[in-house]
Amino acid sequence: MTPIVTSAVMHFGEMGSRWGFNRTVGQMLALIVLSEKPLAAQEIADALNISRGNTSMGLKELQSWRLIKQQSVPGERKEFFVPAGSIWVLANRVFEERRKREIDPTMSLLRDLMLDNPAHEEDANVQEKLNEIHDLLESVTAWSQELQNLGPEKLATLMKLGSGVGRILELKDRILPAKAQS
C-alpha cells in the first residue's frame, strides 16, 4: 500500500464504526475500493494485518451490505473481490442499508403504537407526538428515495440550483398545470 492508500484505509477504519460497521470492515472496504485489481482474501488479511478468520467475516458482512462482489479469475483457484459498483452505487447501498437498520424498525414500531388503544388519558398526547415522528421519518425516507432515483447527474443539476429550489417551489402551481395541459 502506498502512503496515500494507507492513510485512507486507516481513516475509513476509524470512521467505520460511525458508518455502521466495525474498524476492520471499514478498512477492508477502503482497500477494495481503492485497489486497481481484484483482491484475494489472503492479500487483504496481509495488507491489513488481521487474521484470515476475521477477513472472512468482514467479507461476508460487506457482501451482506452489497458493497463488494466476488469475482472469479480464470485459472485461479481462489476467489477475488471487487467493489459492487461505482462510488455512487456504493453510497446508495450504504444509505439504503442504514435506512433499513436505523429507520424502518422505528417506523414499524411507531405505527403499531399508534394503533394501540390508549390505556391512559395522557397517552393521547404521546400518540400525537409519535405520529409526528412517524410522519417526519416517512417524509425524509421518501425524499432520500427520490434523490437516489434521480441519479448523480440530475442531483448535481439540482445542487447547482441551490436555494433556487425554494423559488421553483413557489412557481410550481404555475408550472405543473401547464405541464398537465400539454
Add this chain to the structure above:
Amino acid sequence: MTPIVTSAVMHFGEMGSRWGFNRTVGQMLALIVLSEKPLAAQEIADALNISRGNTSMGLKELQSWRLIKQQSVPGERKEFFVPAGSIWVLANRVFEERRKREIDPTMSLLRDLMLDNPAHEEDANVQEKLNEIHDLLESVTAWSQELQNLGPEKLATLMKLGSGVGRILELKDRILPAKAQS
C-alpha cells in the same frame, strides 16, 4: 410510564446505538420528548432504573447534541429538562450532529490526500477515486442543508411532488430565465 411510553422508550434505547448514542441516552431522549412536563434528573434515573451518575452523563451528552435544554422551575431547587424544540428541530439537530461526526472528518482527510503529491504512479488513480468520493459527499451534504433550510412545510410540498421533481428539473431552463427576466 404508561405501557405505550415504555415501549417507545425501550425501542429508542435499542436503536440508540445505531443513531449515534448509547442505550441509556436513547431512552432518556425518548422519555424527555414524550413527557408532558419538564423532568428532573432524579425522575429520569428512577423511571429508567439507572444510576444518578449515568443520568448526569447522559444529560450532558444530550445537551452536547443540542437535543434537550435545561429549564428552571420557579421555587424548585433542582434543574428540569425539556426537548430543545419541535420534532423537526430535533431531527435536524441529529442530522447535523451526525454530519459533523460522520462526514466532515472524512471530507477533510480526502481534501488533504488529494493535495499530497503522489509518491507512486498508481496513486494517480487512487486520487481520482478519492476525488470522486469527496465530490459525492459534498453534494449530499449540501443537499441535506438545502432541505433543512426549506423547513417541514415546504419539504412536505416537495414530497407530494414526488417524481415530479425530475420533470420540473427538465423544465427549469424554461422557468429560471423567465424568473430572472421579471
Add this chain to the structure above:
DNA sequence: CTGAAGTTTCAGAAATTATTGAAAGTTTAG
C-alpha cells in the same frame, strides 16, 4: 479416492464501551 488449496465457523481472549457508586464539587437558604 486422496490430499493440497482454499474457505468458514466458532469458542475463547482481547479490546472497547457503558455503568455504577462513592467522593468531590456546587449552590443556596438561613
Add this chain to the structure above:
DNA sequence: CTAAACTTTCAATAATTTCTGAAACTTCAG
C-alpha cells in the same frame, strides 16, 4: 459561614463487541 440539596466526576467493574486461530468444511486436480 454552614449544612442541606443537589450535581458532577471518575476509578473500578460489568457488559458488549471485536478478533484470533485452530478445527471443520469444501472444492477440485490428479
